[in-house]
Amino acid sequence: MTSSNNTLTLTLPSDREIVITRIFDAPRELVFKVWTNPQLIPQWWGPKSSTTTVDKMDVRPGGVWRFVEHEPDGSEYAFNGVYHEIVPPERIVSTFEYEGMPGHVSVETVTFEEHEGKTKMTSHALFQSIEDRDGILKSGMEEGAAETWSRFEELLKSM
Amino acid sequence: MDMFSALAEPTRRNILEMLAKNGPLSATDIYDQFPASHPAISQHLKVLRETNLVRVEKRAQQRMYSINPETMSELEQWVKQMTQLWNERFDALDKVLEAEKKKLEQSQ
Numbered sequence: 001m002t003s004s005n006n007t008l009t010l011t012l013p014s015d016r017e018i019v020i021t022r023i024f025d026a027p028r029e030l031v032f033k034v035w036t037n038p039q040l041i042p043q044w045w046g047p048k049s050s051t052t053t054v055d056k057m058d059v060r061p062g063g064v065w066r067f068v069e070h071e072p073d074g075s076e077y078a079f080n081g082v083y084h085e086i087v088p089p090e091r092i093v094s095t096f097e098y099e100g101m102p103g104h105v106s107v108e109t110v111t112f113e114e115h116e117g118k119t120k121m122t123s124h125a126l127f128q129s130i131e132d133r134d135g136i137l138k139s140g141m142e143e144g145a146a147e148t149w150s151r152f153e154e155l156l157k158s159m
Numbered sequence: 160m161d162m163f164s165a166l167a168e169p170t171r172r173n174i175l176e177m178l179a180k181n182g183p184l185s186a187t188d189i190y191d192q193f194p195a196s197h198p199a200i201s202q203h204l205k206v207l208r209e210t211n212l213v214r215v216e217k218r219a220q221q222r223m224y225s226i227n228p229e230t231m232s233e234l235e236q237w238v239k240q241m242t243q244l245w246n247e248r249f250d251a252l253d254k255v256l257e258a259e260k261k262k263l264e265q266s267q
Contacts (some may be wrong), residue, residue, distance in 0.1 A: 006253070008245055015266050025258040030263070032253055044251035047244055 013022070018125040028112040028119040032089035041067065050077075061084055065094065081105075096125070104128070162230065165210040170195065175212060183216070183225040209243050218221065 009021045024031050033039050038057040046052035046069045055066040055078075066080040078099040084091035084107075092110045097103075109124045166172055167243060186204065190197050204224065207213040211230045217224045 006249075008242065008249060017263065024249075024253065024256055026260060030256060030259055034252065034259055040255050040259075043255050044248060048251070107256075125257050 016127045016129065018127075020123045020125075022121050024119045024121060025117075026119060027117055028114040029089045031112055031119040031121065035112075036086075036088075036092070056080075059083060081108075160206060160210060161210060162234070166207050166214060168203070168206075170200070171207055171212075174203060174207065174224075178213065178224060178226045181206075183223045185223055187221070189224060196248040248261045 006023050006025070026034075033044060034044075036059045038054045040054045041054050041057065048072050050069040053068050053070065057063075059063045059065075059068075061083055063083045064080065064123055065083065066078060069077040069079075071077070080097055080099060081095040083092070085091060090112055094108055094110075095105050096108050097105045105128065107126045109126075111122045111124075113120045113122075148149045164177070168228070173193075177189070177192060178184060186201070189204065190200050193200055198221065204213070207224075208215060211227050213224050214227045
């Protein structure tokens, strides 16, 4: 069950960054283990409507990951990247690329902090340019888009 | 051009942010805020009008631009859907964590 203090937060510290935080009700060793376990990825990584398969997931510096989303209508969307830094159970630095938009690579740093048995996950994504983030926005199907729109949502609330 | 392409352009986003913060502004007010030429900004305003992101009201000799709340609520809906996707992902992860915690307890 999800309690209210597990709410997702999305912030945009600059035009090229997206920061997402979320608290998980588990110690960080476990969160890290689950996060980096290829057998468990299909159970949480993709949207509910699709089936995720792990093509590659070599969790060590220089190792490659590649996940494929299979939609019920037969379409497929693939994502890949390279792991740069693996510091169990604290930190993962990797690249992210949607194969539908090759060459637009972002760098994602995920950190895990433990407080009283719970883990705060912070995902920091850095894009090469504001245009890259806008490209992601245009595609309308990648999670990066949500953050750009959250800025609008904030503005709307302040109106 | 669709709404999303219209919004992917930084100047157009700046114009919308200005309108969201300040309320209705005349075309002149908007021109004054940007170093770009009037025709360039005018072109951006045209795109924003055509995609229904802004609406225009004639007041005396001025054309007043404001955010179109209907289109914005469509966008807001879209934001919610995207946030929902992230929430789905992490709610699923919560369940995996619960299951793994139970496995660990049983093995101890």
